[in-house]
Amino acid sequence: MSIDPRETHRQPASQGSRIDPYVGSYAARAQGMVASEVRALFAVASRPEVVSLAGGMPNVSALPLEDIGQIVQDVVAQQGATALQYGSAQGDPGLREQICEVMSLEGIDASADDVIVTVGSQQALDLVTRVFVDPGDVVLCEAPTYVTAINTFAAFQADIVHVAMDEHGVVPEALDEHLTRLAAAGRKVKFFYTIPNFQNPAGVTLTAERRRRVLEICRSHGLLVLEDNPYGLLRYEGEACRALRADAPDNVIYLGSFSKTLSPGFRIGWALAPAAVRAKLVLAAESAMLSHSTFNQMVVGRYLSTHPWREQIKDFNEMYRERRDAMLGALEALMPAGTTWTRPQGGFFVWVTLPEGLDAKAMLPRAVSERVAYVPGTGFYASDEGRRNMRLSFCYPTPDQIREGVRRLAGVLKSETALRDTFGTTSTAPSGGNDTPSPDLP
């Protein structure tokens, strides 16, 4: 990866809407809420003739629909009076116990009292940011990092500082240097946001040795770690790592999700936090949505208690491993010289670095007209980095579609390389807005 630890802030793009009578009324935090022009392309990319390597949608067609149909009906029939009523803002106590069981697979020993159920782990991210971040506070993130986390931090006017990452995850020395420098500058750093397993978008995993170092560094600087782990159980090779939270219960807020191990359609994620923080998150959740769907929580709870969910995840992992292998094989066979990529042991994503002089964002319209889509790397930085990068997803298309998509992409890269060799460089695209597909696009 070519990763530059420079710190820059997300720039708001132009308002777009010229006749909005409320343009002078929006909050400062809303100025950066603008849709990217790239998004229109992704809508085109959802057409059936396009192979989309862009989205992060899990392959829910592998779900046991008959069992789930029975479960949802049973919840209404047997627990309807509770399931169809308001719940608490913290979430269903039974489900919170089961969540602790799920987390124990990654070495976490937690009490259900310290868990809050959220609308996907995205809402947990939002609540944590809302509780901790004042305008101008610093949030540290990996470089690159999850795009919607960037949007959430930016929505609360954080200064996002990227920390260098390589194939072993975030670089501990870079983290330490940033923290020392920011402390010297009197800056308030609120937390370090990390996706330690099969990172989105980079696909890399933080090594066990680095996990220890990261925890030491954060502890010595008195810094909270925000550990986002939606893909941890989707491992296709190698040995599982202990969660950061497993070894630092007082210094880590852990975020989990059933969106990838079951279904994103129920929107059940969670945060595990030190008790005082959890209390704040619950109050924030109440003002954000009163309570989450009791029904959905009971459905997930009943799924966990009646369905062999560990076996189900193994089946998912077989399926996703085959897709990952299809992608890595095709990249190896077809990519032009000078192109490099990561080799994820799990999760959904491969991060590609293009040959010098190519611009992944500028190239996207040409790729879409060649019937293949990806996400340009720029979307995963709060700065204007990532132009030579793209994120490729292997979660949704079939292995054959993946091979065909990579073949088309290789063709685009070859003609771009030819252009570069003729003209010195290819055009570059403007930055700003959210350069990723909306959540409902493959």
Add this chain to the structure above:
Amino acid sequence: MSIDPRETHRQPASQGSRIDPYVGSYAARAQGMVASEVRALFAVASRPEVVSLAGGMPNVSALPLEDIGQIVQDVVAQQGATALQYGSAQGDPGLREQICEVMSLEGIDASADDVIVTVGSQQALDLVTRVFVDPGDVVLCEAPTYVTAINTFAAFQADIVHVAMDEHGVVPEALDEHLTRLAAAGRKVKFFYTIPNFQNPAGVTLTAERRRRVLEICRSHGLLVLEDNPYGLLRYEGEACRALRADAPDNVIYLGSFSKTLSPGFRIGWALAPAAVRAKLVLAAESAMLSHSTFNQMVVGRYLSTHPWREQIKDFNEMYRERRDAMLGALEALMPAGTTWTRPQGGFFVWVTLPEGLDAKAMLPRAVSERVAYVPGTGFYASDEGRRNMRLSFCYPTPDQIREGVRRLAGVLKSETALRDTFGTTSTAPSGGNDTPSPDLP
């Protein structure tokens, strides 16, 4: 009602947690996120021997559970691949069309393009506040108003200004005076938040004549109206009013919900907003939760298309009318002299004003030990008003329980009055925090 239009800000109470290592790290907006001590009382009040007139839980036991069980199973069986996948942040297009049909019952002519589906209308409130409110901006509210709206505005550090209300709803002249005064003071007022039908907590409805005046005043001051209408279709007598939105599509953001007309368990609410505002709300929703549950949206959509939902609401209204009548009858028969109350034509709540010298919050522990609970009026003000008030709910208990609850309450009031006559006044309780039950308590 004794309503004072003074403006005061919500005061944060003490942190409560003395050993929280993150106490210095929270955002300014989180300082006010504190749980009220009154909440512990409501947990006691949920015991079966207590008649709770406190909560706002609808009576979901009246729902057609068998039909709903079939609907949820059909959604999984017939639409599983879509229902269990991520959706768009704006919400399911089919449901948004159906929401327009529901709103047409109150005179609204809207396009599904301008609707966003939210996690209850509470999330819509949160998103609107997030998009419009900078710290120190003014939000105008009725006096009293919905407690969780106050919490949400306070969480975004708004200055909450209450506008006087009487039995015909908000007083237009008071609204005009506030706006004129605030403009002269150079204050930024972001919107006027109103619950025009069967207001929570006051139970009053804004008259047709005042609706026109409120719209005129807001239009002349260039102010947005935030119309929150969760109870509009739950009318037990009199004629339905047109929604404010029906007559001012460019100046009103309308919030609706299926929590009272179907079930709060699915958490489906919505906002209807002018197009430019709606676009901002969708981006804010994406950063808040990525997308809402597709499954739940399809369940509500299928309910609306396969179940006679208008007839179902008529059945609900029969049931709630009986409960309201039980409460008004018991109040009339049993309340001591000097006590007054509102007479709601719909919704869930009656607002009681106690005799001079009584304090509803200080009295609550005694009431709970007499096995009856209510919400003290203080919870519905951002200031320390409302001490002589209480909100009584008639939605959840049966008519017999309601009569028994009012009988116990009348007993408490009589002994309080005797105390007052002996000592001049009763003790007063400290204010701060959220003086209402959590959403899962009756």
